[in-house]
Amino acid sequence: MLNRPATRPARPHFSSGPCAKPPGWSPDKLDTRVLGRSHRSGLGKERLQTCIDLMRETLWVPESHRIAIVPGSDTGAFELAMWTMLGARPVTCLAWESFGAGWVTDAVKQLKLDPTVLRADYGALPDLSQVDWTADVLFTWNGTTSGVRVPDGDWIADNREGLSLADATSAVFAYPMPWPKLDVTTFSFQKVLGGEGGHGVLILGPRAVARLESFTPDRPLPKLFRLTKDGKLNEGIFKGETINTPSMLVIEDAIFALEWAKSLGGLPKTTMRTRENAAALDEIVEARGWLSYLAGDITTRSHTSVCLKVEGADADFIKRFTRLLEAEGVAFDIAAHRDAPPGLRIWCGATVDTANIEALGPWLDWAWEQCR
Numbered sequence: 001m002l003n004r005p006a007t008r009p010a011r012p013h014f015s016s017g018p019c020a021k022p023p024g025w026s027p028d029k030l031d032t033r034v035l036g037r038s039h040r041s042g043l044g045k046e047r048l049q050t051c052i053d054l055m056r057e058t059l060w061v062p063e064s065h066r067i068a069i070v071p072g073s074d075t076g077a078f079e080l081a082m083w084t085m086l087g088a089r090p091v092t093c094l095a096w097e098s099f100g101a102g103w104v105t106d107a108v109k110q111l112k113l114d115p116t117v118l119r120a121d122y123g124a125l126p127d128l129s130q131v132d133w134t135a136d137v138l139f140t141w142n143g144t145t146s147g148v149r150v151p152d153g154d155w156i157a158d159n160r161e162g163l164s165l166a167d168a169t170s171a172v173f174a175y176p177m178p179w180p181k182l183d184v185t186t187f188s189f190q191k192v193l194g195g196e197g198g199h200g201v202l203i204l205g206p207r208a209v210a211r212l213e214s215f216t217p218d219r220p221l222p223k224l225f226r227l228t229k230d231g232k233l234n235e236g237i238f239k240g241e242t243i244n245t246p247s248m249l250v251i252e253d254a255i256f257a258l259e260w261a262k263s264l265g266g267l268p269k270t271t272m273r274t275r276e277n278a279a280a281l282d283e284i285v286e287a288r289g290w291l292s293y294l295a296g297d298i299t300t301r302s303h304t305s306v307c308l309k310v311e312g313a314d315a316d317f318i319k320r321f322t323r324l325l326e327a328e329g330v331a332f333d334i335a336a337h338r339d340a341p342p343g344l345r346i347w348c349g350a351t352v353d354t355a356n357i358e359a360l361g362p363w364l365d366w367a368w369e370q371c372r
């Protein structure tokens, strides 16, 4: 029998959302001056604007694109875009895992649209060359539950007539985003920044703004989704004048993470840390015959939510395996998503330290032997 490995990951946080806090994070490091004050006070607006400015700087978002903080995490941001913009022209949805499939459900059952749906099984990607860009196209940049991502933005037509709507919640800060190709981009702080849930980020390019100002959907819109006033974009929302009251604690927590990302050197460094983590995990996978990737194609394999198959494992095995590692304080939340095939999912985003991934390898062997 294998002994327990000598080294434990210093931070056993490998969840794919909410993800590990940035290294060095602690609650007493948050700036709390604004707590207990109005979010519409001078200070409140300044802190919301600081958060927006830091996102623009660290993600290299051009001035052509507007950034808003909205309610409801990534789901809120993406549904806000769907509800306000879809219906003007045909819609295509790409779905290759649970979240993309969720947007199909929204489009069909709630919005009563009749989208073209391009699907692929867990581990694969639909044929992106089949996408007709006369339609509005919805996709997840990184499918968090299957560990499959789009390779880049080259497949998004420059001369598209429709809008590109990217749910990029497990992608931003991990891959460079081709902003001119993205009309709508959404994410939430809880993923690659290691922030909290509750608020989403909505990034709109000029074509999305033109859609909002030229198209009034034939459906009721809750106040939470209203981005226009008298047919014009409500610019205040993109300057920190949020639609309703935000959690300033979530914002301060996000500012901490963004300042951490900035201190590293921003996007080049957060993408590099992510790649290094995925490479460290790759060494572990390649050295073990009983571990393999759910995503077959290396060019579209996620660097963030890495999904692994475990030889012969069913859901019960994965439960025992992951509970054992959790009880040892070695790895939290590494079971595959409930909608995905049984397996492991190990987050490799920038807030994880490579040494912690490296320390995980021997523990996976130990748990494998215990559970077999």
Ligand SMILES: Cc1ncc(COP(=O)(O)O)c(C=O)c1O
Pocket (backbone or CB within 6 Å): 016, 017, 072, 073, 074, 075, 076, 099, 100, 140, 142, 143, 144, 145, 167, 169, 170, 188, 190, 197
């Ligand atoms: C691709 C994708 N879309 C949407 C969501 C939902 O995000 P939230 O819970 O922040 O709304 C997730 C969460 O894991 C996700 O991975």
